[in-house]
Each structure stands twice: as structure tokens, then as C-alpha cells.
Amino acid sequence: MNIIATFLLICGLIFFTGGAVGILRFPDFYSRLHPAGKLDTMGLLFMMLALSLFNLHHFSLGTLLTSLKIILIVVFVFLSSPTAVHAIVDAGVRAGLAPWTKGEERR
């Protein structure tokens, strides 16, 4: 159980690191939102799975309920985080921000 939890935590950390690097390195607003929306959601999935598994160490009704609540966090973040990013990108398009193209300076 511990090994699986550690493996999942490391997976989640890899995704989070990718997200952080992406936010810092990508050239413009839209492409920076891409890692913010996708990798953080995926990293959270792995992290929360690991936590809920680790929490089931002593199996009882109480820990099972706590694990279920942790999984519920994942479900709601999976619904809300991409929607939020979609709304931000939408606002950017409507405000008239043109996407970055190759050869331009990063901004």
C-alpha cells in the first residue's frame, strides 16, 4: 500500500512540476493557461488518490468516509478547473488578445 501511495505521489509531483515549468516557460497567456488547467488537474488526481489510499491504512468506516471525501474533491476539481480555464480563455478572446505565433517575442 505504501509503495503504491508513494508511486502515485511521485507521479502527481511530476505533473505538478510540469505544470509549474509550463506556466513559467510558455510564451503567452493562452499557452500558459494550458498547463495550469491540465497538468494541475491531473497532478491533483494522483495526489488525492495517493492520500486516500494512504488514509485507508487502518480500514474502518471512518477512514473509508474520509477517503471518499478526498475522491469527491478530485471529482469537483475535474469539473470546475477546466471550466474556469475555459472561462478565462474565453474572456481573453473576447477582450481581443491575439494568440502567440511562431517567431514572435514571448510576452
Next chain:
Amino acid sequence: MKIIGLIIAVLTGALLIYGTVDFPEWADPASPASTHLSPHFIEKTMEETSVPNIVTAVLADYRGYDTMFETTVIFAAGVVCFFLLRILKKEGPRQRLYRHALTGMTIRIRDGEKRPSVLDEFERIDTMWTPYDVIIKTVCRLLIPFIQLFALYVIAHGHHSPGGGFQGGVILGASIILLAISQDLRTAIKRMSEKVDAILSPAGVFIYAGTGALCLLLGGNFLDYSALASILHVDPVTARSHGILIVEIGVGVAVMATLIWIYNNVSSAGKYDEGL
């Protein structure tokens, strides 16, 4: 006049700072608060109120007056926003936009112009036109019931975990505000009208103060919930726990209604017609 004001402000500040000199040291174990009050709360809360969460017990029971007037302050903030911002004169925007539900075509009708007879096939949209966004609308409609369920959980579970009336009320209010942002203000007002806000906001304060007054009537002190034991048919300790729950519900109702009330007034500049 400005100089006098400045002098008064500086003097008051200096006096306040001078007053802090007499305060006990930070985290001084010999200070009165740490020698009498804190040990009592930490040791006796469970046997006196049967509430595992000490913070909730202190907030709603031992320090009930303070929380009651905090709720009153929130209610007062809502009323002030209403009085300052609300424009009761019926004066809509000079033009209105309508969108055909099926084709997405938009028409504009200026004030005083004759309305077409087929208007019921159109839905009204804001003049600061926000285009139709299926994704955001659908996800928000999907999430709002869960947000409200979670808010009720936070209110009811305040005895055992972080949470309580204020937090739950804010989440409840935020769910309606999310509806207003994702759809439009009129949809939210249809669900939660101004009248409901204006009734619920003082009703929450009334529930709180009324619980206190009921304790007074039943022979206890004001906000001494153990007096409620006779009508709740439980022992006095459990009655204090239940009393805290009743009071938290009052706080939640007041906070929720006031938040929505303030949002409606601020976002539509008091017109309640279209906003954000």
C-alpha cells in the same frame, strides 16, 4: 479642520499604543487569559457543552453575545448597501437586447418602441452583452446543488470540524452569486428575490436573538442554552449543543441573505435590472 482631525487621529493612535504597553507579553503563561480562561475552555468544553470543537463552543456559547452582534453587523452592512445603492424608481436601460432561443439571433428594442408580438420566443439578455456559453452555464448548473449541499454540511458539522454558520452561510450565498455570474442577474433574482433577501437577513438575526430571549423566558440567562432543556427534552448539556446548532443556523441564514443582497445591489448599481 483637517489639521484638527489629524491631531485627534494621531493622539488617539498614540494613546492606543501607550495602552498596549500594559498588555501581558505575547504567549505569557502567567497572563490572566492563559491562567483562568483558556484552561477552563480546553478542559471543560466537552463536559459542559458536549461539543468536540472548542472553537465552535467558545464562539456560539461562551462568547455568544459577541457572535450575536457580529451577525447584527453583517445585517447592518446589507441594510446600508440597500439604502445607499437601491434606486426604487423604475428606470431600465434605454435599450434592451433579446436573443432568439433557437437561432441565436439578437434584436435590439429601444425604449418606447413597439414590441414585436413574438417576443416570448426570445429571451432577454444584458446590454453589456455576454455571449451564450453552454459550457460554463451547464457546469455551474451541475455544481451549484453540490455547493449548497456542502454549505449545509458545513453549517451542520460545525460541532465536529472547522465550519459553522458564517462559513456555511458564505458558501450558500456564493452558490447563488455563481448562478448570477454564470447566467445573469435576473435568473438569480427569480430564484432568490429581493423580498426574500430582505426577510431572511433580519430573520437570521431574529433566530439568534430569539433563542437567547427564549432562554430568558425559560428561566436561564440570556443565551444560556441549558435552559432550553425542558422544551428540547434533553439534558442541559445536550441542550447547549443543540442551542449552538440553532444559533449557527440563524447565523448562516443571515450571512447568506445579506451576501446575496449586497451582491445584487452592487452589481446592478441598485437597479436590479441587469448587471455584470
